[in-house]
Amino acid sequence: MTRFLKILEYALSSLARRKFKNFSIIAIYSFTIASLASILLLTHSLKEIAVNVLADGPDIVVQRLTGGRHDMIPASNAQAIEKLIGVGRVTPRIWGYYYDGLYQTNYTILGVHEKLPPLEMVKGRMVARDGECTVGQGVATTQNAEIGNELLLINSKGIGHTCEITGMFKAQSNLWTNDLILFSQDDLQRFFATPDGLATDIIVEVYNPKEIPVVAQKIKQLFPDTRPVTLNEILHTYQSVFNWRSGMMLTIFASSLIAFSILAWDKATGISGEEKQEIGILKAIGWDTSDILALKFSEGSVISVTSFLLGISLAYIHVFLLGAPLLVPVLKGWSVLFPRLQLVPYVDMYQIFTLGFLTIIPYMASTVLPSWKSAITDPESIMRGG
Amino acid sequence: MPLIIKTQEINKYYNRYKADEVRALEDVTLTISQGEALVLNGASGSGKTTLLSLIGCMARPTSGSIFIQDKEVSRLPERFLTNIRRQTFGFIFQQLNLIRDISALENILLPLYPSGTSIKEMNWRAKEILTRLNILKKAHMKVSALSGGEQQRVAIARALINQPQIIIADEPTAHLDSFLAAELLQILTELNREGKTVVIATHDPFVSRHKLIDRVIRMRDGQIIGGLEP
Ligand SMILES: Nc1ncnc2c1ncn2[C@@H]1O[C@H](COP(=O)(O)OP(=O)(O)O)[C@@H](O)[C@H]1O
Numbered sequence: 001m002t003r004f005l006k007i008l009e010y011a012l013s014s015l016a017r018r019k020f021k022n023f024s025i026i027a028i029y030s031f032t033i034a035s036l037a038s039i040l041l042l043t044h045s046l047k048e049i050a051v052n053v054l055a056d057g058p059d060i061v062v063q064r065l066t067g068g069r070h071d072m073i074p075a076s077n078a079q080a081i082e083k084l085i086g087v088g089r090v091t092p093r094i095w096g097y098y099y100d101g102l103y104q105t106n107y108t109i110l111g112v113h114e115k116l117p118p119l120e121m122v123k124g125r126m127v128a129r130d131g132e133c134t135v136g137q138g139v140a141t142t143q144n145a146e147i148g149n150e151l152l153l154i155n156s157k158g159i160g161h162t163c164e165i166t167g168m169f170k171a172q173s174n175l176w177t178n179d180l181i182l183f184s185q186d187d188l189q190r191f192f193a194t195p196d197g198l199a200t201d202i203i204v205e206v207y208n209p210k211e212i213p214v215v216a217q218k219i220k221q222l223f224p225d226t227r228p229v230t231l232n233e234i235l236h237t238y239q240s241v242f243n244w245r246s247g248m249m250l251t252i253f254a255s256s257l258i259a260f261s262i263l264a265w266d267k268a269t270g271i272s273g274e275e276k277q278e279i280g281i282l283k284a285i286g287w288d289t290s291d292i293l294a295l296k297f298s299e300g301s302v303i304s305v306t307s308f309l310l311g312i313s314l315a316y317i318h319v320f321l322l323g324a325p326l327l328v329p330v331l332k333g334w335s336v337l338f339p340r341l342q343l344v345p346y347v348d349m350y351q352i353f354t355l356g357f358l359t360i361i362p363y364m365a366s367t368v369l370p371s372w373k374s375a376i377t378d379p380e381s382i383m384r385g386g
Numbered sequence: 387m388p389l390i391i392k393t394q395e396i397n398k399y400y401n402r403y404k405a406d407e408v409r410a411l412e413d414v415t416l417t418i419s420q421g422e423a424l425v426l427n428g429a430s431g432s433g434k435t436t437l438l439s440l441i442g443c444m445a446r447p448t449s450g451s452i453f454i455q456d457k458e459v460s461r462l463p464e465r466f467l468t469n470i471r472r473q474t475f476g477f478i479f480q481q482l483n484l485i486r487d488i489s490a491l492e493n494i495l496l497p498l499y500p501s502g503t504s505i506k507e508m509n510w511r512a513k514e515i516l517t518r519l520n521i522l523k524k525a526h527m528k529v530s531a532l533s534g535g536e537q538q539r540v541a542i543a544r545a546l547i548n549q550p551q552i553i554i555a556d557e558p559t560a561h562l563d564s565f566l567a568a569e570l571l572q573i574l575t576e577l578n579r580e581g582k583t584v585v586i587a588t589h590d591p592f593v594s595r596h597k598l599i600d601r602v603i604r605m606r607d608g609q610i611i612g613g614l615e616p
């Protein structure tokens with residue numbers, strides 16, 4: 001025990017002696033870990049969020065396609081669908097995206113209807129009548145809006161619509177609630193100039209989840225111009241977007257990159273003549289090869305574990321506290337979909353361990369092996385001046 | 387006095403079977419008694435350092451046997467040699483071989499780190515040796531900040547921390563002025579009086595003729611060509 005502690009203590013003092021070299025290594029190492037971990041944390045968290053959003057989403061969303069493009073659907077279809085066996089409530093929805101040119105952000109505008117998932121109010125109340133609106137925290141922040149303020153939105157025909165803000169709800173793990181604006185159903189219809197009797201889509205509740213595919217098929221037979229999208233399909237699409245395997249590929253690729261740069265760095269700086277001399281001295285005064293290895297192993301562990309923890313912490317701060325500002329520009333697709341990320345910290349320990357394993361092992365190898373090579377030579381050379 | 391070191395027809399080749407093969411030692415047979423102070427004397431290249439490193443378990447002979455306190459060591463695996471080296475020998479090198487940017491105290495304690503000696507024991511021994519060598523006040527200074535004489539005493543202290551039976555010194559006065567050389571020999575004399583065996587390789591006549599020395603072994607071209615009492 002004393003042996004281990006003393007060798008560890010000496011390892012620490014040796015690291016402190018080569019401050020410049022070791023700080024540079026820690027800086028490079030933790031930066032690389034931070035960038036990789038940021039990617040992993042971000043993609044994993046987005047995936048979890050997507051799954052959560054959809055988990056309490058509708059069982060089937062029926063859209064209409066005209067010439068392969070999404071089109072408005074007759075609300076009256078709802079009645080026919082409701083008659084199918086196993087189908088619960090069927091609700092035609094009107095909703096749309098709104099791009100605010102001034103603030104360069106996208107909002108989702110939705111009519112208040114009974115199928116709306118419960119929203120937690122921060123203050124104020126829900127929309128009760130025409131001319132009112134309730135907004136997500138994100139909207140309130142960008143617009144710098146307070147309860148009682150008027151919100152002005154201009155539709156695609158250039159007609160302005162003002163509404164009085166009645167309340168704000170909390171941005172939940174469900175990303176979209178952050179940038180959500182709620183109108184009354186009538187206001188919404190007017191704003192998007194939706195013709196009477198048409199809806200954006202129809203959401204269908206199915207009692208038995210196992211019957212979802214069958215019901216979807218029946219809807220398709222009933223209305224051949226529609227596309228019933230089931231929850232499962234959406235989940236699959238999301239999952240393939242945030243595929244774990246692509247994350248793995250990325251990790252492996254990047255880890256080999258680090259391993260390479262560390263090896264290159266080590267080759268460039270090498271184990272210096274001074275370090276070799278020191279190993280020789282230690283051997284000559286009674287250190288065994290295994291003692292030298294324990295020393296170098298401790299040095300390597302301290303460096304790699306410190307860098308690793310530092311890198312992971314930086315990534316955590318970057319992604320979850322700051323909203324991944326350095327990565328969002330890279331993820332072009334998402335930044336349109338989710339203009340400002342409010343990420344909930346979901347961490348996949350397995351990914352973190354993989355990252356640790358793939359970076360610490362090559363680093364340890366690159367530090368311990370060269371020392372081992374010089375530790376196995378006879379200490380005799382130190383008698384002749386190293 | 388009982389024998390402490392015995393070499394039996396040892397040979398040491400470097401680069402064996404290669405174009406630059408060197409036979410650094412030729413059938414060297416030598417016995418050293420416990421408590422003896424002995425000098426290996428000879429021109430540069432005569433094999434003194436090679437003989438010291440074989441005796442000190444720093445390397446193994448190509449052929450022949452070496453006994454340290456009746457134990458045959460020439461075929462032992464490295465691990466065992468390290469142990470013997472740590473328990474039996476204190477080395478004073480020609481180059482001081484100190485680690486310059488750590489403290490004197492840390493240098494002195496380094497040989498004990500792998501031995502599992504308790505911290506209390508380490509401190510106690512270090513204090514005793516530092517006091518004895520009159521460098522207690524410099525214990526926490528970096529070696530590079532010490533004077534030549536102080537550095538030499540740190541090197542001696544390091545050689546003594548394991549409480550070795552045998553002290554091996556290779557050309558210890560090569561880089562010293564005559565004052566420091568005298569001081570070193572004074573310290574070695576005291577250690578010898580306490581019963582430690584001292585083996586010195588040197589071609590410095592000041593060392594060979596010093597009152598400390600019991601016996602001088604002359605070497606040439608890897609062979610012992612005679613021993614004489616001073
Ligand atoms: N590592 C080595 N490789 C090849 N030759 C060596 C090596 N070490 C010593 N020698 C040779 O062995 C001989 C004896 O050297 P050494 O023991 O250092 O002599 P001394 O200490 O008396 O000056 C010399 O000829 C020297 O060149």
Ligand SMILES: [Mg+2]
Pocket residue numbers: 434435436556557587
């Ligand atoms: Mg020599």
